[in-house]
Amino acid sequence: MRPSLRLVSASLLTLGLAAGLASTVLAAETVEPASAAAGEDEVVAKVNGQPIKLSDIALADEEMGQALARLPEELRFQYLLGMLIDRRIVAQAAKDKKMQDDPMVKRREAYYDEKALRDVYWVQLMRDKVGEKAVKAYYDEHIAKAEPEVEAHAAHILVGTKAEAQKVLSEIKGGKTFEDVAKATSKDSSSQEGGDLGWFKKGDMVPEFANAVFSMKPGQVSEPVQTKFGWHVIKLIETRKSKRPTLDEAHDDIMRTLAREQGTKTIEALRKKSKIEIVGGGDGLKPQMAPAPQ
Structure with a gap:
């Protein structure tokens, strides 16, 4: 039976490869225990003997998920698998042409290496800052004590x-x-x-x-x-x-709120500790750095 994308995400998170986004932090907190405990990175296809695994599907879903959000889960899985198969075929053809040392390939490898470090480290940071105690404290302060609307x-x-x-x-x-x-x-x-x-x-x-x-x-x-x-x-x-939501009912929304708040504070603190120089672009204009994301 083809695994669902929810199970795929669970496998990805179990392997510690989750993206650095607030929604992923939430997913990491709500993965079904049975899925997480399994920890199996199942092979779903092979291309010339090289495997494509559940974790590859989950990473592709992370990359393409918004664009495919309206597709039914089964079709989304099929699309992502097909995309990865085609990508693997073209990549193998490129290797046959000895393109590994092409400067454009090296530049993209450096870019995605940095992104991978950011993604995984960011989730670890957010998991440390946004836990169940923080969710309960937020609920007690902002929801349990608030007057109903x-x-x-x-x-x-x-x-x-x-x-x-x-x-x-x-x-x-x-x-x-x-x-x-x-x-x-x-x-x-x-x-x-x-x-x-x-x-x-x-x-x-x-x-x-x-x-x-x-x-x-x-x-x-x-x-x-x-x-x-x-x-x-x-x-x-x-x-x-309005009826006051229970902690369980409010949990996911609180988790997203805390992840956004902590994410903004964290990136602002990291920016302050860093030496950042905006040099300019080829058109002679000096670009401005955007504020820390909300």
């Missing part, structure tokens, strides 16, 4: 102009139901659900829309509200206080 359940009708919004409002005041007008008039994808947007928090919506919703009373229909999307007529259905 107010959530709103609302519906809206989206049109292109203020005049259209006024007409919509007149139809509702004249006795038509909000849902029927939404189905007939709204340009939003929610129109077939009567404009229903479900539950959301204030920060989930653009400010103009959110400010209107959270100043209304349940059952109230708004005057026309303009946002970058067009003109809205909004109906507030009901409000509630």
Whole structure:
């Protein structure tokens, strides 16, 4: 049976070859124990006798994962395997042509050697800084003690102009139901659900829309509200206080938050300890170094 990409990632992490990204730190903390314990770097193909292993697939997924994110897992695995087979075939042909000492090959080897060192070392740094104790402390401080947010359940009708919004409002005041007008008039994808947007928090919506919703009373229909999307007529259905997530429910989001925070602090500290000189490019302009990534 072909292994899943989740198992592939588990094998990669077990071998200590994970990339230096916050999402990988999270994956390292959540790999299923049985997968990690197995530690088998299974051979999935051979090209002229040379093996392609699960760890190769996982590294390829790390490299190409975002571009292939919408593919089903099975197709993604097949694509990555095919890419690695083709790469191995071309690389073997290059070796037959004695290209190992070509300056362009040496330059790329140096580049990817440095990247590999950064990736593995970075994950080790983040694992030391972002552990379960830190996650629990963050939860206790920022979630367990926080006041629950107010959530709103609302519906809206989206049109292109203020005049259209006024007409919509007149139809509702004249006795038509909000849902029927939404189905007939709204340009939003929610129109077939009567404009229903479900539950959301204030920060989930653009400010103009959110400010209107959270100043209304349940059952109230708004005057026309303009946002970058067009003109809205909004109906507030009901409000509630949000349910506080458990530690388990919040765990992954907290892990990502801590990894981002610690990653920024770490790279800033390393930059301060280093002597960095921005010399300039061939066009005579002096490039600027970007801020530490968030």
